[in-house]
Amino acid sequence: MKKLKNLYLLLCFTILSCAGGDSNVETPNIPEPVASPLQSTLVFPENNKECTEGDIQSDTRSIVNFQWNNSENTDSYEINLKNLNNSNSSKANSTSNSILITLERGVPYEWFVVSKANGTNITASSTTWKFYNQGPGIENYAPFPAEAVNPKRGANLSNVANVTLEWIGSDIDNDIIDYKILFDTNESPTTVLGTTTEQTIEASVAASSTYYWRVITTDFNTNSSTSEIFSFKIN
CATH class of the missing domain: 2.60.40.10 (Immunoglobulins)
Known part of the structure; x- marks a missing residue:
């Protein structure tokens, strides 16, 4: 009977030891979720206006400095631009809140900015603005x-x-x-x-x-x- 009792105590001790686990095992580091980027606010070129600023390269082209406000939780920006005369679209990327883009003169455009953050696929898009890039000798623009x-x-x-x-x-x-x-x-x-x-x-x-x-x-x-x-x- 005594042997059975000792065997029982040994078994309980073994189970308790296993249940206790190794106190030295490190808890894995779980990265905190990445905050979603927020929408930016467009600044220039202004909506429904004639863009009269820019570095004129020729009668047909000029370089315009696109600007927008920084948005929270954002690492980079994707600038989406569309020529409204021929519907051709283009994209450019920037890590700041401005970028120089070469445009055709006397042409209507629309643009918006997508805010992006590293570590997440979630993005945020600004509103879409339209403008005319100033052209030589144009006194009245088409709608x-x-x-x-x-x-x-x-x-x-x-x-x-x-x-x-x-x-x-x-x-x-x-x-x-x-x-x-x-x-x-x-x-x-x-x-x-x-x-x-x-x-x-x-x-x-x-x-x-x-x-x-x-x-x-x-x-x-x-x-x-x-x-x-x-x-x-x-x-």
Whole structure:
């Protein structure tokens, strides 16, 4: 009986020793999560304005200093630029809150900045601004190409027979006189839905069809701009 008791005590001691573990084992270092970058605020070139500053290289090109406010938790910035005449896009990167970019003169652009942080894929985008880069001898600029508001790009609509097309038009000279709307089921619409001084127009639609539309904006000096082609589907 005594031997069984000693064996029992030895077994309990062994179990307790194993359960106690090695006090010298290091606890692994778990890195703290990386804070997500926040949105930056654009500064220059200004929205819906003529950019008159820059280092003129020739009659067709100039170098403009893009600027924005630093955003929190950010290590670098991606500058996204789009030529609104031909829809060509480009990107540039900076670790500061400014960058020099060569632009075509007399051309409308839009731009926004994406804030990035090392160690995370989460990003934050600024608002998008539009501007005209000053061109030689231009006294009146064409309107900016209109932007679609409704329906959203690629929207799917159901159980509707009429759709209100809505857009935003702007001009640094503030002399827009009308909008002509091209609307049909061809990918390059040519049918004139109507001309209006408003920024909305009604369109009749049919089920199981995809519609394409664009806006031609004209100003008092007969300058005009043509928007991108927008589309939506009726289920």
